[in-house]
Amino acid sequence: MIKKCLFPAAGYGTRFLPATKATPKEMLPILTKPLIQYGVEEALAAGIDTMAIVTGRGKRAIEDHFDISYELEHQIKGTSKEHYLTEIRDVITKCTFSYTRQIEMKGLGHAILSGETLIGNEAFAVVLADDLCDAPKGVLSQMIELYKKYQCPIIAIEEVPKDQTNKYGVIVGEEISKNVYMISDMVEKPEPKNAPSNLAIIGRYLLTPDIFDIIRKTKPGKGGEIQITDALLEQSKKSMVLAYKFDGQRFDCGSIDGFVNATNYFYEKEIK
């Protein structure tokens, strides 16, 4: 089964400058928890315990976050504040973390390829931490359920307003069972007037290791970047690639609106 999850986390987070000047965007918190920890917890809930993180320059805080801080442990142990560390201690105990760096920013496909040494020759999940999801059953858990049945790559999708297709990869497919589509076409960030559908890819993928060779052969696409969307389209021509309209809520925490909405949502849910 799927045991590893790749987190592309090398991006600059320019939309959140100056906050992201010295802080990785993946470390921005929704309430008290950094975005990437939500992603790791979702993976863990889906039975994945090996986290492979593709980082870049200025991202060391991610490694420190998923490590013991002896000084902090020493200060807080036995005090009324110790419970604040419960969740992160739990994550650190249950998972292993490995890191590699993406040296150049050449797109999501390239970031995923940079993680090949951490993944090896097995199927794996990909989480884009700024797509924060909340669902009664985690989105990765839902996808892994489906993977057990189909044993092929699966991409999470949701319907977006037609005027927003230029923010997403968009798929076309035949609905083969409820909420499950067999992909026949995919386009990265089409302008609304050219978009073949409003079924947008969101940042959860289950991939098979043959994708690495396909990415290696994928030419730069939209924005001059190596796109995972283009690599998956190539793969779908030879074998089945599915898209899954998941059950749950997604917040685009890479945008200020989405970030604020997520904060309000989790505040209502967990604090009030």
Ligand code: G1P
């Ligand atoms: C990436 C993908 C895009 C997908 C999106 C989901 O774009 O390239 O296909 O729809 O993630 O968040 P990015 O948002 O990194 O530009």
